[in-house]
Amino acid sequence: MTHIPLQAPPLAELRRRSSTKWRTYSDEVLPLFVAELDFPLAPAITDVLARAVALGDTGYTPPDPGIRAAFSAYARRRWEWDVAPARVRSTTDVMTGVVELLRATIAPGDRVVITPPVYPPFADCITEAGGTVERVALADTGDGWMLDLAGIEAAFAGGARAMLLCNPHNPTGTVHSGDTLAALAGLAAEYGAVVISDEIHAPLTQPGIRFTPYLASSPAAARTGYAVTSASKTYNLAGLKCAVMVTAAEETAAVVDALPAEVEWRTGLFGALSNVAAFAPESDAWLGSLLAALDENRRLLADLLEEHVPGARYRMPDAGFLAWVDLSALGWGDNPAVKILREAKVALHYGPAFGAEGVGHVRINFGCSPDVLREAIERIGALVRT
Structure with a gap:
């Protein structure tokens, strides 16, 4: 069965939400840290x-x-x-x-x-x-x-x-x-x-x-x-x-x-x-559409990182909407999410929070619209070029 990917609401609408993802940082920050999805709920829910x-x-x-x-x-x-x-x-x-x-x-x-x-x-x-x-x-x-x-x-x-x-x-x-x-x-x-x-x-x-x-x-x-x-x-x-x-x-x-x-x-x-x-x-059809959207985004993320963040090491996940990305080669320290938040205004999950194996890593939530994902990675890419 072919599923049409879900569409996430516009950022202005998402920022009306009151959950952790949308109330932790100011509106200038793109929040791709905590594991919340941006998509509409399944209609049955x-x-x-x-x-x-x-x-x-x-x-x-x-x-x-x-x-x-x-x-x-x-x-x-x-x-x-x-x-x-x-x-x-x-x-x-x-x-x-x-x-x-x-x-x-x-x-x-x-x-x-x-x-x-x-x-x-x-x-x-x-x-x-x-x-x-x-x-x-x-x-x-x-x-x-x-x-x-x-x-x-x-x-x-x-x-x-x-x-x-x-x-x-x-x-x-x-x-x-x-x-x-x-x-x-x-x-x-x-x-x-x-x-x-x-x-x-x-x-x-x-x-x-x-x-x-x-x-x-x-x-x-x-x-x-x-x-x-x-x-x-x-x-x-x-x-x-x-x-x-x-x-x-x-x-x-x-x-x-x-x-x-x-x-x-x-x-x-x-x-x-x-x-x-x-x-x-x-709710099965909704889930099929969600998986189609996430499949597109996990592949888009690979392309975006290759284009804008050379040196990033990313393996597409088998499941979920979270990407584990090694940025060690960029020389941004043990916790590169700090620099990314401060200078690119993109919030990612801190890699070292996941253990010593997370030094130099970030976790990216790609459960969002392709446009938001693209803007986030382009912002991070701008740091590579400066």
């Missing part, structure tokens, strides 16, 4: 939220707002993943789910593996849950990245009790292969570790690239793992507060069921309503 407001339907979230069945059907439709609705529980957001699962599966001081460069809150969540961060960097293959399974095995053998997996990976956009995930699950089973997989970017996997849910990668993964995900990244719903925790075995389901009732009670009603609408078949 707009409709359900407008109806709720019109009805004054702004109370507490019911015990089952429909998200269990909706996510189960979505997983089967998109990834051929059979998820029992009873094994789906909701919570406020993905990082809340991660923290609560860590609290339930590790002891204070236990080491938890992360794979930098990786989403900065991972380290904070481990500390919040009482754990200790153990870093095993992604392996650079020369044309992409993959998990360093030997390094992860050494960490497990040395006593690490858990791992936070980012699948697809933020910031590189890497979609880990099913074989790699199955190998990771085998290590977790061998050493008695658990894997908590953040799969929030999964619906943003580009056509032709296969996303494998961790829990579906092998029987060992089903026994050792938990998945935490949400419609919030793909459908731009972060402010509405809803995520799901998914299990695939009786033992892990029992852990989730034993979490304090408040973990699920904190789910936002608008978040639940909008997640159900996002996961419905009615």
Whole structure:
């Protein structure tokens, strides 16, 4: 099926928004830092939220707002993943789910593996849950990245009790292969570790690239793992507060069921309503159009960097709307986003925030109009020429 790419509203309209992306910097700055999309919401989401407001339907979230069945059907439709609705529980957001699962599966001081460069809150969540961060960097293959399974095995053998997996990976956009995930699950089973997989970017996997849910990668993964995900990244719903925790075995389901009732009670009603609408078949065409827009932009970014920022090193992501770009060759210091913000008035995410592996890097949000992306890279290019 051919999809027409979505069109982002004009900048003047976007600047009327009150979210982090549009309220952190002054209007002279182009904000390509935080992971918010500029595109209009899926019509089914707009409709359900407008109806709720019109009805004054702004109370507490019911015990089952429909998200269990909706996510189960979505997983089967998109990834051929059979998820029992009873094994789906909701919570406020993905990082809340991660923290609560860590609290339930590790002891204070236990080491938890992360794979930098990786989403900065991972380290904070481990500390919040009482754990200790153990870093095993992604392996650079020369044309992409993959998990360093030997390094992860050494960490497990040395006593690490858990791992936070980012699948697809933020910031590189890497979609880990099913074989790699199955190998990771085998290590977790061998050493008695658990894997908590953040799969929030999964619906943003580009056509032709296969996303494998961790829990579906092998029987060992089903026994050792938990998945935490949400419609919030793909459908731009972060402010509405809803995520799901998914299990695939009786033992892990029992852990989730034993979490304090408040973990699920904190789910936002608008978040639940909008997640159900996002996961419905009615939103599939919108998602196809979004993916087409993002595919155009990830390719446009490659062309723009080649033309305006020679020396930039960029590999197109397999998933998501975030680009991991190495600007080390430009000599703009460990954190080039500082210079870019100050002199080009373009806000990018600081590379070193993702770990030592991010020195000299920036993360660029290309979930915007081609015109905004073009202007941003041209502004950065002007710094190269001066």
